[in-house]
Amino acid sequence: MTARLSLDGVTKRFGTTEAVRNVSLTLHDGEFMALLGASGCGKSTTLRLLAGLEAPSAGRVLLNGRDVTRDSAAARNIALMFQSYALYPHLTVFQNIALPLRMRGLSAVQRLPGTALVSPVVRKRQAQIKAQVSQVAEMLRLGDLLARKPGQLSGGQQQRVALARALVREPSAFLLDEPLSNLDTQLRADTRDEIRALHRRTGYPFLLVTHDQSDALSMADRIAVMIAGEIVQVGSPKEIFHRPQSIAVAEFIGHHRINLLPPGPAGRLHPAGTRLWIGIRPEDLRLSPEGALAATVESRAFHGEETILKLRDDAGTALRIVLRGGETLPNPGDTVRLAANPAALHGFGADGRREDIPA
Amino acid sequence: MRLGAVISLGLIALGAVMVLLPFVWLVSVSLKPHAEIFTTEVALLPTRPTLANYWTALTETDIPRYLLNGAIVTGSILVLQLAVTVPAAYAMAHRRFPGRRLMFGAVVAALLVPFHVTAIPIFLGFAQLRLLDTYAALILPFMASAFGLFLLRQAFSQIPAELIDAARVDGMSEMGIAWRIAFPLGMPTVIAFAIFSVTAHWNDLFWPLIATTDPGLATPPRGILFFRDQESGDDVGPLMAGATLITVPLILGFLLAQKRFTQGLANTGLKK
Amino acid sequence: MRNRALTDLVLAGPAALVVILFIFLPVAVVFVLAFTDYQVGARSANWIGIENFATLFGSRQGRNALLNTVVYAGIVIPASVGLGLLVAMGLHRLTDILPRLSAVLRTVYFLPVAATLVAMAVSWQMLLHPSLGLINTWMSVLGLAPQQWLSDRGLVLYTLAAIGIWQSVGYNMVLFLAGLATIPTALYDAAAVDGADRGWSRFWTVTWPMLGPTTLFVVIVTAVNAFRVFETVATMTKGGPAFASDTIVYALYREGFVYFKAGYASAITVVFFLALLLLTALQIMLVERRVHYR
Structure with a gap:
């Protein structure tokens, strides 16, 4: 795989605060990558640095191996879909989609109204633009909406217009800023599939910026996790989920927050626990009379397909366990024993970094 | 772009001076003694300001x-x-x-x-x-x-x-x-x-x-x-x-x- | 139930009464008077049909007042809207770099709006004084011929228009600044990605269309105020010299309250009022057409 777009040791400061710190990140040809982080972690700034809407304080931006750090957003030809869609409210759907082509293909003079009447060159170019817009509109099922204005469209339709406007000029990369955050649950699922399909069909490298881990895990080939302005781990969704490289990533990923046992007490789960932190996801713990860990049930919450128990072990560590299925459930106040599959244990050193432990 | 910003700031400041002119003139003349007003050598500011006119x-x-x-x-x-x-x-x-x-x-x-x-x-x-x-x-x-x-x-x-x-x-x-x-x-x-x-x-x-x-x-x-x-x-x-x-x-x-x-x-x- | 009605009457009655008494009734009376030859103080009046209107549109003096007003508005509207927009865009950008300075400049530009126009007209009159004024002194320093700004028949209307622009730029600037503040920055980002990233293309792609509703409002307000020009005329020229700066509201004042020709002045009032209504109708029509903007 060849690198399409990358950040090389990029730092961005606003005043004295560092929004992005020494970030290196590469988006390869044809891949679908997700940049995942909590809000305010610097992922939107990273996106703007890639797109050329911000200039880095230090470091370089490379496009196809060429340094484009000082190039404008338009010169990079990177498509960007905004969270708010940022459609031009005064232009029709057709005009919205055509705008990037017009800015690129026609000079300021040629863009003046009426030039098509005079110049055959402009006429020809406009016909090409029309064909390109129609093609993209067809692909995104916008054919019937071309004469409408954004204010007359539903949220999902507006999003497809935003996608069309981004894709129409055959970008070198396609960046999507929280594309699903303005949609309701049903539409979200459909749109995930649609964006995946769009990626397969167009073959452009996609970078999805999101705070929602299920979006990232379900859509991306690779995920870059960003915490407090730094990229802390890059890997496939499975790697991120099953082999978090630090406590921070382990705590960030997962539907239920991971249980962490401090060195010492953790030794009951695994010999390495005498010197390492041991992490175990609530889904990977189970009730077992032979379990190594004793804990008292503090509360019990029924969530339909699963039940969550909050417990405290005899060393005072708060634990959580997710039960699916028909076990007889203990009551608050009961003391139970817990067991874990050794393969599901994560070991972390005192610095928070992963240390592999034998299963 | 930098140069453009400087030029536009300059023009806006010049406009502001013109907007202020009648205000400055109003106060200035009100502070001028009689002889400084009725002269052919008109100056923007009074040389010997006085409150006599206000009195x-x-x-x-x-x-x-x-x-x-x-x-x-x-x-x-x-x-x-x-x-x-x-x-x-x-x-x-x-x-x-x-x-x-x-x-x-x-x-x-x-x-x-x-x-x-x-x-x-x-x-x-x-x-x-x-x-x-x-x-x-x-x-x-x-x-x-x-x-x-x-x-x-x-x-x-x-x-x-x-x-x-x-x-x-x-x-x-x-x-x-x-x-x-x-x-x-x-x-x-x-x-x-x-x-x-x-x-x-x-x-x-x-x-x-x-x-x-x-x-x-x-x-x-x-x-x-x-x-x-x-x-x-x-x-x-x-x-x-x-x-x-x-x-x-x-x-x-x-x-x-x-x-x-x-x-x-x-x-x-x-x-x- | 009667109690409720009485409460409503106590609450809303006085307002309804004064609105009828001081607004609707006078408007009706003006429309009637406009077709009479009523003189202030006279015991009776005669119906004379459209003669007052014929005089206004037919006489040199009447046409002159109308034309002067149109010329005045024709200068003031584009200049003060255009300058207001330019200043607003400059200050809007300056706010990010030098917020203090930007705030000070904004204050300065707005000063004429808050100031007492008659007092400022007195100052302008001194500034423009042929021999004692600063403007002519500066003109001769620059090697230009001194002008009779307020007593030259060919110049006086333009002088008044310049003062009209001076007075209204700050107001328009404030409205444009408010409009600029509501443009989402994401739209500028989108334009940058799409290739409209600087200067004119950025302005035509985002700023100008997004300011459309603001601009329409600013133009109408400026137009209404320009058609109403009175204070500067009454203070500085009294419509002279030789009616060279006569305007429609000043003519209304002169005919009605100096010459006491209530009937004729009412006709002028009616024309003035209908012109303003036409402007408002135009505004409503344009707003309707842009309704799906939001």
Whole structure:
């Protein structure tokens, strides 16, 4: 795989605060990558640095191996879909989609109204633009909406217009800023599939910026996790989920927050626990009379397909366990024993970094 | 881009200097001694500034009287406007009475009528009633403020109906709700309207020019013209001092409460 | 039930009464008077049909006042709207770099709006004084011929228009600044990505269309205020010299309250009022057409 777009040791400061710190990140040809982080972690700034809407304080931006750090957003030809869609409210759907082509293909003079009447060159170019817009509109099922204005469209339709406007000029990369955050649950699922399909069909490298881990895990080939302005781990969704490289990533990923046992007490789960932190996801713990860990049930919450128990072990560590299925459930106040599959244990050193432990 | 920013800043600063010119000139001439005004070597700033012109304007002319008249007239107009407008705006916003929509429609229609249009009939009516050349003539026509009704009605509509109902349950009278609930809650709008009203009527020349001939009743702009027309052009210093004095109250108010002032005049500019 | 009606009457009655008495009734009376030859103080009046209007549109003096007003508005509207927009865009950009300076400049530009126009007109009159004024002094320093700014028949209207622009730029600037503040920054980002990233293309792609509603409002307000020009005329020229700066509201004042020709002045009032209504109708029509903007 060849690198399409990358950040090389990029730092961005606003005043004295560092929004992005020494970030290196590469988006390869044809891949679908997700940049995942909590809000305010610097992922939107990273996106703007890639797109050329911000200039880095230090470091370089490379496009196809060429340094484009000082190039404008338009010169990079990177498509960007905004969270708010940022459609031009005064232009029709057709005009919205055509705008990037017009800015690129026609000079300021040629863009003046009426030039098509005079110049055959402009006429020809406009016909090409029309064909390109129609093609993209067809692909995104916008054919019937071309004469409408954004204010007359539903949220999902507006999003497809935003996608069309981004894709129409055959970008070198396609960046999507929280594309699903303005949609309701049903539409979200459909749109995930649609964006995946769009990626397969167009073959452009996609970078999805999101705070929602299920979006990232379900859509991306690779995920870059960003915490407090730094990229802390890059890997496939499975790697991120099953082999978090630090406590921070382990705590960030997962539907239920991971249980962490401090060195010492953790030794009951695994010999390495005498010197390492041991992490175990609530889904990977189970009730077992032979379990190594004793804990008292503090509360019990029924969530339909699963039940969550909050417990405290005899060393005072708060634990959580997710039960699916028909076990007889203990009551608050009961003391139970817990067991874990050794393969599901994560070991972390005192610095928070992963240390592999034998299963 | 940098260069463009510098150039545009330069042009804007130059424009600001031109905007300030008459203000600087007004104050400058008012501080110049007589000999510096009547000379062919005109200078922007006085070389020997003096307050003598202000002393003359305050002691030997009717300027203090004009300022007092201005305060009386604008103050009375505002009080009457609010007295009439607040209860009606409350009723239009929170009560269902027959003709409510008609009344609001009429208010919007009345917004379209500049005062100049009504001046002749009001003048004729006041002449019949022998009201011309009185404070009443300067004040009464402005009791009817379509603009105030519109603005306050919109502001009072923002107050939740539940709050009004709560006050009713607590035993407040409707007039009490208008003044003790709606009025304080609509205060930002009331202030914006008050600023607009006071500015408009302090600065008005048209109606005082028509309704009064007695210099004793002159509002500041009318007064300054009396002053100028009486003097033979020899008293420029005191005239400029007087003009400065009548402008100072509003400018001071503007500088002290700039944000409110700008909002008051900007959101309300359509109507005079 | 009667109690409720009484409450409504107490609350809304006074306002309804004064609005009828001081607004609707006078408007009706003006429309009637406009077709009579009524003189202030006269015991009776005669119906003379459209003669007052014929005089206004037919006489040189009447046409002159109308034309002067149109010329005045024709200068003031584009200049003060255009300058207001330029200043607003400059200050809007400056706010990010030098917020203090930007705020000071904004204050300065707004000063004429808050100031007493008559007092400022007195100052302008001194500035423009043929021999004692600063403007002519500076003109001769620059090697230009001094002008009779307010007593030259060919110049006076333009002088008044310049003062009209001076007075209204700050107001328009404030409205444009408010409009600029509501443009979402994402739209500028989108334009940058799409290739409209600087200067004119950025302005035409985002700023100008997004300011459309603001601009319409500013133009109408400026137009209404320009058609109403009175204070500067009354203070500085009294419509002279030889009616060279006569305007419609000043003519209304002169005919009605100096010559006491109430009927004729009412006709002028009616024309003035209808012109303003036409402007408002135009505004409503344009707003309707842009309704799906939001």
